[in-house]
Amino acid sequence: MKKLILSIALVGAATLAFGQKKVVREAEKGFKSGDFQAALTAIDAAAANPETSGDPATFLLKAKIQTKIFGTDSTNTVETLEKGNAALETYMKAFEMAGGDKNAGVGKEIYEDDLMGVPDNLRPYSVITLKNVSYDKALERYQNDDFEMAYEFFNLSGEIDPSDTLAHYNAAFIANDLGRFEDAKRHLNTLLEVENYDGKVNVYYMLIPILSTEEKNPEAAYEVVKKAKADYPEEKILAEYEIQLLLQLDKMDEAMSQIKEALANDPNNTGLLLRSGYLKEQAGDTDGALVDYKKSVEVDPNYFEGNYYTGALLLEQATKMLNSLNDLSDAEWEKQSPIVGKKADENYKEAASYFTKASEIRPDNTDILIVLFQVHTRLKNTTEAEAINKKLVEKLGPNWMEN
Known part of the structure; x- marks a missing residue:
């Protein structure tokens, strides 16, 4: 009797296992025929x-069925x-269940290489296939x-690989x-x-401005630059990035050292020359x-910043010359005023x-036009001052002087 019961139990177990394997085969059939929803229903049951959930x-x-569904959407x-x-x-659940080995068994199938352009029935529908399908969808969305x-x-795609x-x-x-x-x-x-990625320089050029400009984190940006x-x-x-960040970090001596080194290699770099001038100006060396x-x-000649900074420093020097007259005695003032005034006018x-x-380079910059109006007014260049006033009226209105 016990033997009979055991035989019946074994037959039942075999029948159940066979039934579940049949469900898996139904899922495989749906996967190959294109009936993906039926395939997904069958594989979910398995x-x-x-009997089959541990396989x-x-x-x-x-995962292959889901990738097909993903691709056809x-x-x-x-x-x-x-x-x-x-x-x-x-895919990741299957990989973990298979022991996490890419070189054997199911793990190897999961990471089987996917060749682009081959007939669909020859694609392995591995996780690499999923990556490539997602990449194609990204391109389609970008183009639209x-x-x-x-x-x-x-x-x-990047998360997968x-x-x-x-x-x-x-x-x-x-x-x-x-x-x-x-x-x-x-x-x-x-x-x-x-490792061995040859495009890292472009990565740095994207990462540094994010840190320095968008996140206002010059310390982090400086570490990346180094x-x-x-x-x-x-x-x-x-080198220019490094100098700019050193300036932001108020490391003036280091910045000047880097500028000198950079200019030795690139003496006609306008950006470096401008920064060198700025540092010298901050240190009090206005002539330098x-x-x-x-x-x-x-x-x-069309370097806007160079023209602007040169003009601004010349005006600052002129202002200091004229202000220096205030410290003189009346007698000295009478003597020095014409000399200093002439030099300031120069x-x-x-x-x-x-x-x-600078105004020709950026004609819509009204701040520069206002400076030019003031300069020509001081120099009694009536024609030039009137022409600039006309431009300012057109851009800012007739009451621009009151703003």
């Missing part, structure tokens, strides 16, 4: 049954993304100006444009960790500053030429 192959098949919306995320979660979803699909530099760079680029700076930094930092310079010592722009400012304009005339050029 995944919930103790990582069950969840691999489910051409709407590429948030709901589509959720399907892709669900597929990734299932849906940058939020383009980012999300690039992000999914941290070594996919193109997915991470595209995700970082879009996130930066969208103002999603934390997301951008995450992808950029991932790229910096990829690392970038160690990786790319010949990159001149990195003026030399650097003027040289920046000699290198590039500065005003020279400043006018630089501000005129």
